Amino acid sequence: MWSKLPEGTEQFTVLLVGGSDGLCDTIRLREVNQHFRHLAEDAARWHLQDRDPSIRIEALKAAILAAENGKHGRITEVLDCMTDSDAAMRLLATTALSYLMDETDLEAPQARAAGLLCFLDNDSEVRHAAKGLLSAVGFGHCSIVHGLSSIVSCRKEAWLRQEAVEALAHLAQRGDTEAFAVVVRALNDPDLDVRREAVAALGDVAPFGDANGTALLCECSTDPDPTVRCALAHASTIISPWGDESMTTALLSLLEDSHYEVRARAVDALGAVAKPSKQEVVEALMACAQDSQERVRSAVQRSLALLALDPPVGQVVLPSPEPIEGLKSQKAAVLRRESTEHKQDLPPSLALLLNSKGFLCMSRSSKILMEGPLPALSVAFDALVAAPDAPVFWRHPRARFVTVTPSSVTQLCQDHAQRSCREVLHFGYEYLADDISSHLRAFALDHVADVLLAELTRCQKVLLTFAKAFWPRAPHVLFVYEPNALGFEASALDAMLGALCAWSGGLLLATQQAMEGGTWERWSLEDVAMGC
Numbered sequence: 234m235w236s237k238l239p240e241g242t243e244q245f246t247v248l249l250v251g252g253s254d255g256l257c258d259t260i261r262l263r264e265v266n267q268h269f270r271h272l273a274e275d276a277a278r279w280h281l282q283d284r285d286p287s288i289r290i291e292a293l294k295a296a297i298l299a300a301e302n303g304k305h306g307r308i309t310e311v312l313d314c315m316t317d318s319d320a321a322m323r324l325l326a327t328t329a330l331s332y333l334m335d336e337t338d339l340e341a342p343q344a345r346a347a348g349l350l351c352f353l354d355n356d357s358e359v360r361h362a363a364k365g366l367l368s369a370v371g372f373g374h375c376s377i378v379h380g381l382s383s384i385v386s387c388r389k390e391a392w393l394r395q396e397a398v399e400a401l402a403h404l405a406q407r408g409d410t411e412a413f414a415v416v417v418r419a420l421n422d423p424d425l426d427v428r429r430e431a432v433a434a435l436g437d438v439a440p441f442g443d444a445n446g447t448a449l450l451c452e453c454s455t456d457p458d459p460t461v462r463c464a465l466a467h468a469s470t471i472i473s474p475w476g477d478e479s480m481t482t483a484l485l486s487l488l489e490d491s492h493y494e495v496r497a498r499a500v501d502a503l504g505a506v507a508k509p510s511k512q513e514v515v516e517a518l519m520a521c522a523q524d525s526q527e528r529v530r531s532a533v534q535r536s537l538a539l540l541a542l543d544p545p546v547g548q549v550v551l552p553s554p555e556p557i558e559g560l561k562s563q564k565a566a567v568l569r570r571e572s573t574e575h576k577q578d579l580p581p582s583l584a585l586l587l588n589s590k591g592f593l594c595m596s597r598s599s600k601i602l603m604e605g606p607l608p609a610l611s612v613a614f615d616a617l618v619a620a621p622d623a624p625v626f627w628r629h630p631r632a633r634f635v636t637v638t639p640s641s642v643t644q645l646c647q648d649h650a651q652r653s654c655r656e657v658l659h660f661g662y663e664y665l666a667d668d669i670s671s672h673l674r675a676f677a678l679d680h681v682a683d684v685l686l687a688e689l690t691r692c693q694k695v696l697l698t699f700a701k702a703f704w705p706r707a708p709h710v711l712f713v714y715e716p717n718a719l720g721f722e723a724s725a726l727d728a729m730l731g732a733l734c735a736w737s738g739g740l741l742l743a744t745q746q747a748m749e750g751g752t753w754e755r756w757s758l759e760d761v762a763m764g765c
Contacts, residue, residue, distance in 0.1 A: 278292075278296075278310065279292075280292035281293060281296065281310060281313075281314065286319040286321065286322065289314075289317065289319065289322055290319075290321060290322060290325065293311065293314050293322060293325055293326060294325075296310045296311055296314075297311055297325075297326075297329045297333070300329075300333050301333065308330070308333060308334065308338070308340050309340060309343075311326050311329055311330055311333070312326070312330065312340060312343055312344060312347055314326035315327055315330070315347045315348075315350070315351055316347070316350070320354075320355075320356040320358075320359060323351060323354065323356070323359050324356065324358050324359050324362055327348070327351055327359060327362040327363055327365075327366050328362045328365070330344060330366050330369075330370075331362065331365040331366040331368075331369045332369070334366075334369055334370050335369055335370060336369075336370050336371050336372070336374070338370070341370045341371065342376075344366060344370045345367065345370055345371045345374060345376055345377055346376075347366075348363045348366040348367040348370065348377075349363075349367070349376075349377065349380040349381075351363035351366070352364070352367070352380075352381070352384070352396075352397070352400070353384070353393070360396060364400050364403065364404070367400070367404055368403065368404055371404075372404055372406075373404065373405060373406035373409065375411075377404055377405075378401065378404070378405050378409055378411050378412050379411065381397045381400050381401050381404065381405075381412075381415075382397075382401070382411055382412065382414075382415040384397040385397045385398055385401070385415050385418075385419055386415060386418070391422075391424035391426060391427055392426070394419070394422065394424065394427050395424070395426045395427045395430045398415075398416060398419050398427060398430040398431050398434050399430050399434065401415065401416060401434060401438060402416075402430075402433065402434035402437040402438060403437070405437075405438050407437065407438060407439070407440060407441070408438075408439075408440040409438060412438045413438050413439055413446075416431050416434045416435055416438050416439075417431075417435075417449060419431035419434075420432065420435070420449060420452075420453065425458055425461075428456070428458070428461055429458065429460050429461050429464055432450070432453050432456075432461050432464035432465050432468060433464040433467070433468060435449065435450060435468050435472070436464075436467065436468030436469075436470075436471040436472055437471075439472045440472070440640065441471070441472060441639070441640035441643040441644060442472065442473070442474040442475075442639050442640050442643065442718075443472050444474070446472045447469070447472060447473045447474065447477055447479065447480050448479065450465050450468055450469055450472070450473070450480065450483070451479050451480060451482075451483040453465040454483040454484075454486055454487060459490070459492040459494065459495050462487060462490065462492075462495045462498075463492075463494055463495050463498045465483075466484065466487060466495065466498035466499045466501070466502040467498060467502070469483075469484065469502045469506055470501070470502050470505040470506060471643065471647065473506050474639060474718060475506065475508070475639060475642075475691060475718065475719075475720050476506070476507065476508040476511075476718070477506060480506055481503070481506060481507045481508075481511065481514060484499045484502050484503050484506065484507075485499075485503070485513070485514065485517055487499035488500065488517055488518075488520075488521055493524070493525075493526040493528060493529055494528070496521065496524065496526070496529050497526070497528045497529045497531075497532045498532075500518060500521055500529060500532035500533055500536050501532045501535065501536060503517075503518065503536055503540075504532075504535060504536030504537075504538075504539035504540055505539065505691075507540060508722065509540045509541065509690070509691075509722065510722055510723075514540065515537070515540060518533050518536055518537055518540070519533075519537075521533045522534075538688070539688075539689075539690055539691070540690075541690065546677050546692070546696070546724065546725045546728045546729070547677035548677065548728075548732075549675070549676055549677055549696070549699075549728060549729060549732040550675050550732065551675070551699075551703060551707070551732055551733070551735075551736040551738075552672070552675060552703050552707040553707060553736075553737045553738070554597065554633070554706070554707040554708060554709045554737065554738045555706060555707070557597070557629065557631050557632055557709060558631060559631070560597075560629070562596075563596060563597050563598040564596045564597075564598055565596055565597075566594040566595065566596055566629070567595060567596060567597060567628065567629040567632040567709060567710060567739065568594060568595040568617075568626055568627065568628050568629070568632075568634075568710065568739075569593065569594035569595070569626065569627050570593040570594070570625065570626055570627075571625060571626060571627050593756075595710060595739050595741065596739055597632075597709050597710070597737075597738055597739045598737075598739065599710075599739045599740065599741070599754065600734065600739075600740050600752065600753055600754065601740065601741040601742070601753065601754045601755075601756060602741075602742050602744070602748060602753035602754070602755050602756070603617075603741060603742070603743040603744075603755075603756040603757075603758070604743075604744060604745070604747060604748075604755060604756070604757050604758065605745060605757060605758025606745055606758070607745055609758045610743055610744075610745055610758055611714075613743075613758060614712070614714055614743040617712060617741065618634070618636045618712045629709075632709040632710060633706065633707075633708040633709050633710070634708060634709070634710045634711075634712065635702045635703075635708035635710070635711055635712070636702075636711075636712040636713075636714070637698055637699060637702050637711065637712070637713050637714070637719070638713075638714040638715070638719075639714070639715060639718045639719055639720070641698055641702075642691075642694055642695055642698045642719060642720060645657070645686070645694070645697065645698050645701060646686055646687075646694055649686050650685070650686050650687045651685060651686075651687065652685065652686060653682065653683045653684055653685055653686070654673055654678055654681060654682050654683070654684065654686070654689075654697055654700075655669055655670075655673070655682045655683055657686070657697065657701060658672065658673070658700070658701065658704050662704070662705050665705055668705070669682070670682065672700060672703075672704060673700060675700075676696045676697070676699060676700040676703075677696060678693065678696055678697060678700060681693055691720035692720055692721055692722070692725050694720060695719045695720040695721060695729075696729075698719075699729075707738065708738060709738055709739060710738060710739040710740070710741070711733070711736075711738060711739070711740050711741070712741050712743070713733070713740070713741070713742050713743070714743045714744075715743065715744055715745070716729070716730065716742060716744060717744060717746055
């Protein structure tokens with residue numbers, strides 16, 4: 234009944250306003266109303282400690298309502314209820330906090346610690362709510378990743394290790410080194426459920442195109458459990474580099490698996506991973522067209538459509554960038570090296586690149602070819618495309634820089650698999666709907682404008698990645714990493730390189746394969762040791 238006092242008091246105030254002293258009466262009644270509100274809040278705090286769980290639940294509901302209305306300090310009361318002895322109290326408090334809080338709140342560190350504690354709860358619903366809370370207050374936060382990693386490494390309960398691996402897949406940033414290392418160790422867990430979860434999680438925590446993660450997946454192709462082999466096939470479509478030989482071989486071996494679901498997953502994965510020019514793959518898929526299971530035969534049709542050799546790519550004309558206010562010359566620098574005299578611990582590859590050039594810079598008319606071995610090439614490229622406040626390079630604040638890599642192709646496909654090309658560009662730019670068709674036409678994609686990304690060939694996905702990079706306005710500088718690994722083959726690669734060379738903006742291509750011809754300015758990393 235106490236929770237209704239403020240509402241009743243307000244109604245009473247309205248009824249008694251009037252008379253010659255109506256204004257004074259209203260002021261006094263408002264003071265009474267405020268007094269009753271404080272009494273109600275004090276009663277709520279007191280009832281949170283009541284012995285009766287049903288009374289504590291009602292008091293918690295009142296505290297949650299007050300927190301929703303912005304009452305100062307009520308979030309802390311709800312947080313304290315996460316350690317209540319009653320599971321229903323813990324569940325309600327944890328669920329409410331998952332929508333009441335975010336990572337910017339002052340109480341976020343306390344909520345992360347309480348969420349990790351609730352992740353160990355005996356009640357499965359409380360553990361599920363804890364994952365929602367951890368996602369709200371610290372997705373990718375190091376304390377959450379470390380806490381979940383400790384559970385995977387130290388807890389004896391297999392079900393808890395499995396849930397922790399699953400949570401890491403959803404809460405850790407892709408490429409997080411600690412999460413990746415823990416998931417890798419979980420691949421050898423003695424419990425089958427944990428191993429299965431680890432294989433699936435590898436597709437979420439390993440970087441796109443990661444060679445180490447791909448090698449680990451290949452090893453799982455001989456796991457005795459068919460669900461692990463199914464998870465391997467799915468994860469390979471996310472993290473394996475396009476055309477990877479070892480993964481292609483592993484998936485081909487799964488085409489003879491005794492479980493039809495494994496065969497179907499492997500067929501689907503080959504459509505995304507293998508190169509269309511690899512005749513061995515096409516022949517193996519054709520053989521699977523006679524499989525006794527309809528699920529496998531349907532997968533064969535989809536994969537063969539994806540692996541069909543693309544017709545010659547139409548003419549690609551890259552849109553020109555707009556002028557930069559204050560820069561009259563096309564040769565004016567928009568990116569240049571900063572002084573590195575006081576910067577310590579530069580990677581050898583980057584130090585060599587900086588020391589090899591007396592004045593390293595790029596303009597809107599630059600056409601640069603950066604050549605060298607891995608991993609030196611990758612380190613130098615990452616430094617070039619780093620955020621505008623990177624300590625090594627200065628960028629013009631009004632210039633637009635865009636990067637296209639094999640990973641960005643995979644990222645686009647993962648984020649928009651069930652959208653068409655038109656919808657990918659339309660999303661967030663509804664006011665430019667009339668310009669989408671002409672933009673897709675510039676990238677020879679107008680004939681597949683309404684086709685889902687999942688049904689596009691790899692070449693078309695790469696073209697769409699470039700189209701997205703140039704939408705809605707063309708960049709002034711474009712960085713492209715390993716054009717040979719993007720997904721173009723034969724004439725399509727030549728056509729795209731020709732369009733890039735003819736483009737009016739600044740261009741940097743990074744590749745470990747020597748490219749002959751062209752009027753490139755060459756930045757060489759050939760002298761860097763492979764271990765640098």
